[in-house]
Every structure is written in structure tokens, then in C-alpha cells.
Amino acid sequence: MDIGAVNALSYEDFVNIFGNVVEKCPIITAAVWSRRPFGNLNALETAINEFIDELPESGKEGILRCHPDLAGRDLQSGTLTRESREEQARAGMDALSPGEAARMARLNEEYKKRFGFPFVICARMSDKNTILQQLSERRLHELPVERARGIEEVKKICRVRLQSLVLSDAPNKL
Amino acid sequence: MDIGAVNALSYEDFVNIFGNVVEKCPIITAAVWSRRPFGNLNALETAINEFIDELPESGKEGILRCHPDLAGRDLQSGTLTRESREEQARAGMDALSPGEAARMARLNEEYKKRFGFPFVICARMSDKNTILQQLSERRLHELPVERARGIEEVKKICRVRLQSLVLSDAPNKL
Numbered sequence: 591m592d593i594g595a596v597n598a599l600s601y602e603d604f605v606n607i608f609g610n611v612v613e614k615c616p617i618i619t620a621a622v623w624s625r626r627p628f629g630n631l632n633a634l635e636t637a638i639n640e641f642i643d644e645l646p647e648s649g650k651e652g653i654l655r656c657h658p659d660l661a662g663r664d665l666q667s668g669t670l671t672r673e674s675r676e677e678q679a680r681a682g683m684d685a686l687s688p689g690e691a692a693r694m695a696r697l698n699e700e701y702k703k704r705f706g707f708p709f710v711i712c713a714r715m716s717d718k719n720t721i722l723q724q725l726s727e728r729r730l731h732e733l734p735v736e737r738a739r740g741i742e743e744v745k746k747i748c749r750v751r752l753q754s755l756v757l758s759d760a761p762n763k764l
Numbered sequence: 765m766d767i768g769a770v771n772a773l774s775y776e777d778f779v780n781i782f783g784n785v786v787e788k789c790p791i792i793t794a795a796v797w798s799r800r801p802f803g804n805l806n807a808l809e810t811a812i813n814e815f816i817d818e819l820p821e822s823g824k825e826g827i828l829r830c831h832p833d834l835a836g837r838d839l840q841s842g843t844l845t846r847e848s849r850e851e852q853a854r855a856g857m858d859a860l861s862p863g864e865a866a867r868m869a870r871l872n873e874e875y876k877k878r879f880g881f882p883f884v885i886c887a888r889m890s891d892k893n894t895i896l897q898q899l900s901e902r903r904l905h906e907l908p909v910e911r912a913r914g915i916e917e918v919k920k921i922c923r924v925r926l927q928s929l930v931l932s933d934a935p936n937k938l
Contacts, residue, residue, distance in 0.1 A: 615790075
């Protein structure tokens with residue numbers, strides 16, 4: 591799909607295709623449709639990032655709270671979004687040893703209790719050892735630092751999802 | 765559920781219960797969890813309305829674009845959210861005559877083409893004749909007027925959904 595085709599999409603098709611680039615936040619995709627036409631994929635990504643940056647801190651926490659736990663209940667019960675399921679599987683979250691699973695669950699709970707939102711990391715850019723290490727380190731951060739860090743990860747996830755939805759190898763293609 | 769019980773909910777339970785009071789926008793519910801404790805149901809509703817009001821105009825359009833058409837594809841294909849399905853059914857949207865259905869479809873398309881978002885009305889406070897009349901009138905508005913009008917309706921829908929989720933008949937209850 592080239593950028594011209596993206597710019598020609600109705601808001602309904604645009605939200606159907608790109609609505610989950612930020613997990614369970616189709617409002618963000620739906621909002622940036624107002625900023626068409628986009629010159630390229632980067633412009634679309636920038637529009638999304640700017641929308642996120644302009645939200646109040648509570649809104650950023652709201653985005654984080656729309657994310658599932660890694661190796662958590664949604665993975666076990668099959669209620670992850672398609673995108674999250676694929677990302678968690680690639681990072682080995684569906685194949686933890688009992689010991690790893692117990693450690694992940696304990697650290698996730700500790701993290702959520704401290705911050706009031708879940709640990710978010712771009713699983714596609716990571717593996718299970720790095721994820722466990724990051725979770726263990728980041729749970730000790732101060733709230734504002736960790737909120738900002740979580741949002742950085744949301745933006746990385748968004749970039750990966752956007753790229754998987756469109757071709758980006760040709761200069762005039764998304 | 766009294767307000768104390770609501771204030772004691774984890775963000776996960778809070779979002780599970782209240783996540784669709786604004787259609788397909790769990791981020792809004794998830795964001796206002798940061799503003800606990802709430803003194804009563806009105807305080808929760810006010811927090812949601814204030815979050816909406818602080819969004820840029822594109823964000824308000826984004827909220828509207830997360831809503832389904834009345835008597836549209838989602839109703840016909842069974843993909844409405846539970847809340848929307850019940851509201852549309854009560855307003856008779858699932859029992860239009862062929863002539864009414866054709867008129868609704870034509871006016872919905874005209875409205876969406878003009879504004880870039882769907883016609884939103886609190887169906888619970890209306891019936892099919894009023895809805896058709898309102899759609900016919902509102903499609904002639906200017907964009908800023910109609911965007912604000914749509915958001916007023918979003919807030920009415922939110923109030924009805926909040927009230928259906930909690931008891932509000934006792935002063936110290938939600």
C-alpha cells in the first residue's frame with residue numbers, strides 16, 4: 591500500500607487497518623486521520639507520537655493500562671489481541687519454564703502495585719532474558735521516569751506494527 | 765456497587781467494568797483511574813467529561829470515529845459492542861422498514877462524507893423517528909458545531925452506561 595492509497599482510505603478503513611498500532615487505543619489512529627494527507631510512513635508515525643505526547647500524564651497512564659501483562663492472564667486465556675499474541679510468542683513469553691513464569695508473574699505484580707500500570711516493553715525487539723532483566727530493573731524506577739519509559743516502548747511497538755502493515759522499502763511507498 | 769467499592773478496584777477491574785462507557789475508548793476510563801478516589805458517580809462522570817474536553821479537536825473527532833453507524837454494517841453483521849447493540853435495538857434500529865433503512869443509510873453516508881465522522885446520538889434517549897429527524901437536520905450543520913454536538917451525545921451515552929453499571933438511587937451509593 592503506497593502513501594497515496596493510505597491517504598485515500600475512509601476513516602472506517604483507516605481505523606480498521608491501523609486501529610491497533612497503539613494497543614486497544616483506536617481513538618489515537620482515528621484522531622490522526624484528521625491530519626491527512628501524510629507525506630510518508632514517518633509522517634503518520636510522527637502524527638501518532640505527537641498525539642500521544644500532547645495527552646495529559648493521566649492519558650499516558652491510560653495508554654499503558656490498555657496493555658496486557660507479558661505472559662499474563664490474557665496470554666493464558668487466549669484473549670490477547672492478534673498483534674500482542676504474535677509479539678509475545680516471538681519473544682518466548684508462551685514458552686517460559688515454570689520457574690520463569692513464576693518470576694515473571696511476581697515481578698509483574700510488584701511493578702503494577704508500585705506504578706498502577708503494567709510493564710510495557712517492545713517484545714519484538716527483545717527476548718525473554720532481556721525482558722526479565724528489564725522488568726527487574728525498571729520496577730525500581732520513580733513513577734515519572736517509568737511512565738515516560740513505558741510510553742517510549744509504546745512508540746516502538748507502534749513503529750513495528752506500522753511497518754508490518756505497510757511496505758517501507760521503496761522511497762515513494764509507505 | 766458503592767463508591768468505596770469502585771475506588772478499591774484495581775485498574776484492570778476498573779477498565780474491565782467501565783472501559784466501554786465511551787465506545788471503544790478504554791483509554792479514557794483507564795486515564796481517569798488516576799483521579800481516584802471519586803466522591804460519587806457524578807465525580808467519575810465529571811472526570812471522564814473533563815478528560816474528553818481537554819483533548820484536541822482531532823481527539824474529539826477520534827472519539828466520534830470509534831462509534832458505529834446507526835442501523836449500519838456493524839448492526840447487520842453482529843459486530844456491535846454489547847452496549848451499542850442494546851441501545852440501537854431499544855431505539856428500534858434493528859426493526860426499520862426497508863424504506864426507513866434506505867433513508868437512514870443514505871443520510872448516514874451524506875453525514876459522514878460532509879464531516880469525516882459518523883452521526884452519534886444517544887439512542888436510549890430517542891426513538892427512530894426522532895433519530896431520522898435529527899440526522900436529517902444535523903447533517904446541515906457546520907463542522908465545529910456538529911463536532912461539539914456529537915461530543916455532547918457521547919457524554920449522554922456515557923452517563924446512561926455509567927448509570928446502568930452502578931446503583932445511583934441512594935445518596936451514598938454510586
